[in-house]
Amino acid sequence: MAAHKFDRVTLLITHYNRSKSLEHLLKRCAEEDLEFEEVVISDDGSRPEHLDYIKLLQTHYKFRLITTPVNKGLGNNINKGQDAVKTQYTLYVQEDFEPTPDFAPNFMNAVKLMDTEEWDLIRFYTFPWAPFPYLKDYKFGYSKMLFKPELWYLNHLKFRLYSDHPHLRRSIFLEKFGRYVEGQRGDPTEYAMCMNFLTKGGKALMFQGPDLFLHEHGALEPNTMVRSKWKLSNSIIIKMARSLYLKGKVVNSTLKYNKLKQ
Numbered sequence: 001m002a003a004h005k006f007d008r009v010t011l012l013i014t015h016y017n018r019s020k021s022l023e024h025l026l027k028r029c030a031e032e033d034l035e036f037e038e039v040v041i042s043d044d045g046s047r048p049e050h051l052d053y054i055k056l057l058q059t060h061y062k063f064r065l066i067t068t069p070v071n072k073g074l075g076n077n078i079n080k081g082q083d084a085v086k087t088q089y090t091l092y093v094q095e096d097f098e099p100t101p102d103f104a105p106n107f108m109n110a111v112k113l114m115d116t117e118e119w120d121l122i123r124f125y126t127f128p129w130a131p132f133p134y135l136k137d138y139k140f141g142y143s144k145m146l147f148k149p150e151l152w153y154l155n156h157l158k159f160r161l162y163s164d165h166p167h168l169r170r171s172i173f174l175e176k177f178g179r180y181v182e183g184q185r186g187d188p189t190e191y192a193m194c195m196n197f198l199t200k201g202g203k204a205l206m207f208q209g210p211d212l213f214l215h216e217h218g219a220l221e222p223n224t225m226v227r228s229k230w231k232l233s234n235s236i237i238i239k240m241a242r243s244l245y246l247k248g249k250v251v252n253s254t255l256k257y258n259k260l261k262q
Contacts, residue, residue, distance in 0.1 A: 002035030004104040006111065008088040010171070011036040013063075014077045015095040016044040019053040021216075026061045028098040036091065039063035042081025045071035074164070075180035075189040085171045089114060093166045096216045097125065103212040109140035110168050113205065120176065121197070121204040124212040125165040132206060133157050142205040147198055149257060156250045159257070161204045162197035164190050166213045177202060195253075199260040 011029070015022050022041070039061070043051065045068050054065060066084050068076070082090065089111065103124070110122045122142065126132060133155040135143040145161050162177075164186075170176075177200050181192040197204075 003033040004108075005035040006091075006107070007037050009036050009091055009111065009168075010085045010087040010089070011039045011091045011093065012081050012085055013039070013041045013093050013095055014044070014074070014081055015041055015046065015050075015054070016071070016077070017046045017050050018095050019046070019050040019057070022054065022095040023057055025093065025095055025098050026057065026063075030061070032099050032101060032104060034099065034104060037087050038085075040066060040081055040084050042066045042077050042084070043068070044073070044077040045069060073182060073184065073189065074186045075182040075184065078164075078180050079174065079182065082171070082174055088171060089168060090171045090173070091166070091168050092164075093213070094164065097166050097213040100210070100212055100214060102210065106141060106207060106209070106212055107168070109142070110205075110207075113140065113142065114168065114170065118203060119205055120173070120202045121162060121167050121169050123163060123165060123167045123204060123206040125215065126163065126206065126211070127165075127215075130157055130160075132160060135206065135208065137208070138205060141207055141209045143208045145204040145206050149254065151251065151254050154250050156253070158250075159191075159194050159198065159253050161202060162190075162194045176200060195256060195260060198257060 013022065013025065026039075041054065041063050043054065043065060046054075051067065057063075058065070064084065066080055068080065078092070091107075107124075110124075113119055113122060123145075132145055134146040134148055134153070136146055138144050147161055148158055174180075177193065177196045181189050184192075196202075
């Protein structure tokens with residue numbers, strides 16, 4: 001029997017053309033002696049060689065594979081994966097993450113908070129170059145994520161209470177906040193859910209110790225989601241232009257938020 005067994009929780013993994021990364025994630029869960037009531041892998045129309053490898057993995061790891069004949073994008077992949085979940089809670093993880101040794105005891109506290117309080121989302125990771133700006137210490141190493149709608153709070157990341165990074169959520173998430181937008185790229189899909197989460201009064205916590213997941217720690221396969229190089233440039237001119245762009249984005253997002261709230 002696993003040392004860390006989480007009944008009432010399904011591990012939902014979204015996957016696309018990164019079967020070696022998926023194997024690494026499953027291996028790390030086994031190494032950390034994590035066991036969930038069920039593991040669901042939602043595949044987004046990967047190439048045959050990746051699907052064949054996933055089916056081979058089923059001889060070593062216990063999971064249910066949900067597939068689609070063609071690639072339909074992130075929104076569809078999460079929707080169909082969440083639809084397949086039968087438990088009270090969902091731990092959502094993309095295939096290029098892995099749990100750290102600190103995950104299990106802190107995840108136990110996350111489930112306890114879900115059981116006893118009214119949280120919709122509890123997050124375990126954030127990109128180091130994009131930390132959420134407004135946090136308030138809470139308990140068990142978690143902080144409340146505070147949304148400050150006033151325009152003078154100019155950090156554009158304030159709209160990102162929701163994130164596709166590893167998190168625990170109630171499995172009725174889609175019923176409360178709506179389904180993910182389908183047919184768009186990953187970033188617009190995530191942004192649309194961010195706005196849904198905010199306008200429907202979502203409440204979220206974030207772990208404030210060291211991240212409980214590592215991202216692409218093994219870097220086993222190329223990332224299937226490529227962002228524009230200019231966003232990562234060190235040019236002073238580009239950085240200034242990006243700063244102005246982001247301030248304008250705050251204004252636009254605030255107007256959209258207010259419109260959706262009406």
